[in-house]
Amino acid sequence: MLPGLRKALLAPLVAAVAALIVSSIALLISGNSPQEAFVEMWKTIDSTESVVLIINRAVPYYIAGVAVAIGFKMNLFNIGANGQYVLAALIAAWVGTKTDLPAPLHVTLIMFVSVVVAGAWAAIAGVLKVTRNVNEVVATIMLNFIATGIVSFLLAEHFRETETGGLVAQTEVLPESARIPSLNRLVELTGFHFAPGVRLLGFLPFAIALGIGYHLLLNRSRFGYELRLSGMNPDAARAAGVNPKAMIFKTIVLSGAVAGLIGMHYLLADPQFYKFGDQFPKTVGFTGISIALLGRNHPAGIIAASLVWATIERGTQRLSTLGIPQEIGPILQGSFLLAAVIAFEVVKRRSDAAAATAAARAVHAPPAPGPVLGSGATA
């Protein structure tokens, strides 16, 4: 195995073992058999249908993870991804029901509205931070509450559907032109057929594109260079001509704008919804924080993290039928996250020390014929 890959996998493997031990203890204490629980979990995820369901579930987690990771990269904690995407999804849903456009345009418009609203909502925290030095954690948490209030108000008073006489607090259902079709047709082109009722939801390509875009932005672009630099060493960034305030503002808005895509998966691509209502998932922004931490803000790491998260959730879905509490899922997730964060740090310190030693050794080795001291000239 590549040494880099082995290094990347060591910490999560150790963390997984630790998480299994912790949740086994929890199961034993509650009088259940860990073996029985884990076997049942494995059975639940061990099918094509499960794999598809896990991917469907992981897509919005991935988007949320990327949104939060953008902020993390420069030490900004966007706790408000939740408020940003929920408010944005509601307004986007309403705009979607009030417009009538050809399919690609309709979808584009709704996504555009959502991204703009979420970015603008995040911008409030950005303005507060840049002009008044309000900590973004406090600002975004408060904005989450405010967003929740606004969503309830708008849904109850203005955006409520009228078909059922307004009995249910939900928007009208989006028309066909505003929906992103499932990928089943595409998969069938390869000759593979899903069991009836199984759908690979259509937002997956958007998430993949987002991941590639995130990677390019972070590791290839000037903006990403300055973003990582600002996160790593704000003083050096300043000396290098990066305007810290502008950078903070741009990053918060970008993080919010990406968060605006979270709800689009449910709204535009998931047949359970196509509308914004009580059942609409409203806490994925918080999940994104865990995903970003677990994925170490790395484009590929976040993929792995969102799949792990979704797998655990899927695996624990049927446990209650056996009388095993489903809460073992969050315990597994939590202990895995905690152990992984610790393990990552330990591995990082070790490899940093090893790198420093290797460099020192290389330099202190018998000198190769090299340039003579002081003979260098400016280029």
Added chain:
Amino acid sequence: MSTVTTTVPLAIELRDIVKRFPGVVANDGVNLSVRPGTIHAIVGENGAGKSTLMKTLYGAHRPDEGTIQVNGIERHFRSPKDAIADGIGMVFQHFMLAANLTVWENIVLGQEPGKFFRLDSKGARVRLRELGRRYGLELDPDALIADLGVGEKQRCEILKILYRGARILILDEPTAVLVPHEVDELFASLRELTAGGATVIFITHKLDEVLKYADAITVIRDGKTVGEVPDPSSVTARDLAEMMVGSELPSPEIRESTVTAVPALEVEGLTVTEEDEPDGRRLVDGATFTIHRGEILGIAGVEGNGQAELVKALVGILPATGTILLEGDDISHLPTQERRARGIGYIPEDRQKDGLALEFTLWENAALGHQRVKPFAKGVWIDRGAAHARATVIVDEFDVRTPGIDVQAFTLSGGNQQKLVVGREMTADPKVLLAAHPTRGVDVGAQAGIWDFLRDARKKGLATLVVSADLEELIGLSDRLLVMLRGRLVAELDPSTVTPSELGSYMTGAKEAVR
């Protein structure tokens, strides 16, 4: 004194000390014999292993091999607590004082006198005054640390370890932060201490001090003791330097002048006011000067007199009023990014804080500060190829010792980090270079290299501003010297005629000149 050694045991005797760190042998057979009641100097280049040795002696870590004897008895220190119990105290280069407490509070901190919850401040004050009087270390016990000068803070540190009963004092580069007359005062106090039977060990790389003040000298190179000089009058600074370096002594001196009449940087009335206070103190007060093409202008001054702020204002990190012309163009209202793009090179005084992103690779650091200009910027992207190429050039031409350009910057030693910063700024082809302490904390070899780079660039017409605490460096490198005191440029001196002590008296305001 040689007769004494036969009857009185040595205050400190280290035999064959070996201390290994992963991949590096920091001390590889060091011997040290310190007679009681003497001032003993330990000299060596940066990275020679002096600090490691002192930490061993102070109990901060344990040696892998070798023995430590204090007053003739073998000791195994587990912690600095054991060392202080044996009467060994250390004054670090970076003071460890709480700025918002008074002198006596700092001194008793962690060892508060009195019973239960009552603090015996009276007793502490009395003891302090007495200690101060006896050793010429007088200091107002009720003064706030924040109000003290550097020399007084150092006195406070020394009093602190004396208060704790130290009889053997270790001072790590005690003169690095002092001006010449403060150095005299310090050693006068240390002399009082040794006359009273205490022993002083000090680490330095300033050879003139060693010859002037030390009773005995130990020279360390590459983790080994390479010279023990019981009688300093028998050696010259050159002998010591050659022992330290193992080869010929470098010198910063410039001979022929390359100064032209073409102004590169014209600064007029530059003023920096303390942040957040509109009527605050002026950190830089109306600085006016010109640097010509091919000229090195040195700024001398005791640290904290506005030199750091002057440089930061010129590069645009600190807001300032006044005008700055770069080759005739007004850049005073341009942001840092634009100033640097137009040819202001910047070597920050703290490379790890301002000059490098330590977790970036060397090639990523090669673009730092130039990330928005060619060749590093390619549209909205970073040109990784160009950054790699530039990093390779820097490593080769500026002798950065590294296994490769893909390693992270924190893996390099301080001297190599500094050469990376210097190389980056110089290869960007600046018109004006602002160099704050360009050789701070680098060893003699790297220092000579950096001096050479500055001289070569000067020959090619670069205008350079050098701020430094190293007076020899300033005098040796500069074509012209300005002295900064309390934010003002108070004197202009000719480096070919001025002496370090003369310069020192201008720096402290003891001597005044009209510009």
